[in-house]
Amino acid sequence: MTAIKAENCSKWYGQILGISNVTWTTPGTTPGRLTGGVVGLLGPNGAGKSTLMKLMAGLLRPSRGALTVFGASPYDDLEVRRRIGYTPEHEKAWDELTALELVTVMARLAGTPRTRARDAAAAALDAMGMTDAMHRRVRGFSKGMRQRTKLATAIAHGPDLLLLDEPLTGVDPVARAEIIERIRALGAAGKTIIVSSHVLYEIEALTSEIVVIHRGQVLAEGNVFEIRRLIDKHPHRIRVECDRPRAIVRALAEADHLSKISIDATSVTLETRDPDRCYDQLAAAVLDGGLVVRSLGSPDNNLGAVFDYLTGTPR
C-alpha cells in the first residue's frame, strides 16, 4: 500500500501559499524499490516542507486536491493517525512532565494500551539514548535531549510512518551524529521515514532518496544521483586531478559533448552533456597518455549542487 500519496495538493494560509499543486507518492510503491527507508524532504526555509509534513500528519486539511496516508485522509481518519509518528519542528512540549511521562502519555494517546505504554516509552527513550535522563523533567533538557525525546514520542507506539520535521535543528555535532545514526537504523528496520531539513549535509548524511521542494512546489524527487542525471540542461562536471592536465585537454578537445573545459596547474574540469561517453574517453586518454591521476570526481554528485541546479541558485 502507498504510504503517502499527494494529488494536486495545495494549501493556503489565507493569501499565503503553503504548498501548490503537489503530486507525489512515497517510494516503496514503485516496482523494484524497497518499502520503508528514509526520504529527505529538502528545501530552504519557507519552501513548504513543514506544511507538507503537517498535511501528512493530519494537522492540516488540504485547501485543494487530496493527500492520503495509507489510503485515507490523515486529517479525518483517526485510525490512520495511529500508524503515524510525528515530531513537530518546534521545541515546545509539556515541559512540566518528565521524559518518561511525556513519552508514555504520547504513546497512550496514540493508542498503546495502558499496561504497555510505560514499557514502550522506556524502550523508545532507551533507543534514543535517553535512559539516564528519562526521569528528569523536559524543562531542563538541552536541545539535543529535547530532539531525542521528541523522536521517542514519535516511535514509542510503533508507527509504520515517521514524519520528522527538522529533527536535527539546533543539535550539537555529537548529538547530531547519534540522531542520524538512530534515524538510519529505524529506516533500515523497515519504517518509512520522511525527514525534512534545509541543511543539505544533514539530508546527505541520512539518505540519498530526496524530494526537493521550493516555493511550495516539488521540483524533483528520487535518488540524488538519478535526479542529477535527469537535469540535462545543466552540463555534468567532472574534475580530474593529475600530473599533466593539458594532456587530457588535448585528447578531449574535439569531443562534441563537451561544453566547457577549465584547466589549472594540477587539474582539469570538464563540463559534458554525455557523462558516460566522457568517462570512457577520459579513461582512454589517461591510459594512452600514461597519466598519474590523483583524484577523479564529480562536484555535481552532491546534494548541494543538485539543490542549487533545481532552485536556480547560481553556484
Add this chain to the structure above:
Amino acid sequence: MTAMSAMITIAWVALVRLVRGRALWIALVMALLPIGYALVVRDGGRPDLPADLFAVEQLLLVVVPPMLLAAAIGDELEDRTTAYLWSRPVPRWSVLAGKLVALAPIAIVLVLASWIVAGLVGSGSAPPLGTVAALAAGGLVIAIVAMGLATLVPKHGIALTVTYFLFLDLPIGALPASLRYLSVTHHVRTLAGTKTAALAQLDPQGPAVLALALIACGWSAIALWRIRRIEA
C-alpha cells in the same frame, strides 16, 4: 484508544502540569484575598456583610476559573503543543473535555473553600448552602466561557475572559433591564439569594438555572466549533 481514555489521559496531563506549574499557587494566593477581606470587616456588625462578602467572592469567581482553564487551553494553542495532540488519533473535543474535567473542579473547590472560610471568619457561621451551590454552578459556567474565549483568542484568553466578566458581565448583571439575563454573575446572585426581596421576585431561581445552562451550552458549542477548525 477510546475518546474517554483520551480524555482521561489529557485530564491527567492537565493536572500534573497545573500542580507542577505556577498557576495553582497564584490561584491559591488569590483565594486567600476574600478571607483577608473578611478578617478586616468581621467586627463591623453590618447586616449587609454577607452580601458584601459575596460580592468580593464573585470577583474571585470571575478570575480563578479563567486563570486555570483559559491558560491551559491558550498555552496549548500558543505553544503549538497541539501539534502532538492533533497528530494522534484523539478526537478534538476530548482535549477540551479533558482539561475541563481536570481543572474546573479545582477552580470551583478553591472558590468554595475561600467562600466558606471567608463566611466563617466574617460572620462566624458557614455560608448558606444555596450560596455554595450558586458559586459552584457559576464557577463551572465561567470555566466553560473561559474555555470558549481561549479557543477564539488563545494568546489573551485569561485577560479577555477576566475583562469580559469584570467590565461587561458584572455591570450588565446589575442593570434593571432584560439584558441582565445574559450575565452569568447575575444568575449566580439570583441562585445565591443575595438580592433584595423585590429583585428576587423579579428573577426566580428556576429560570436562572436554565439560563446558566443555556449560556454554558452556547459557549461549549463555540469552543467545539473553534477547536475543530484550528489548524496547528
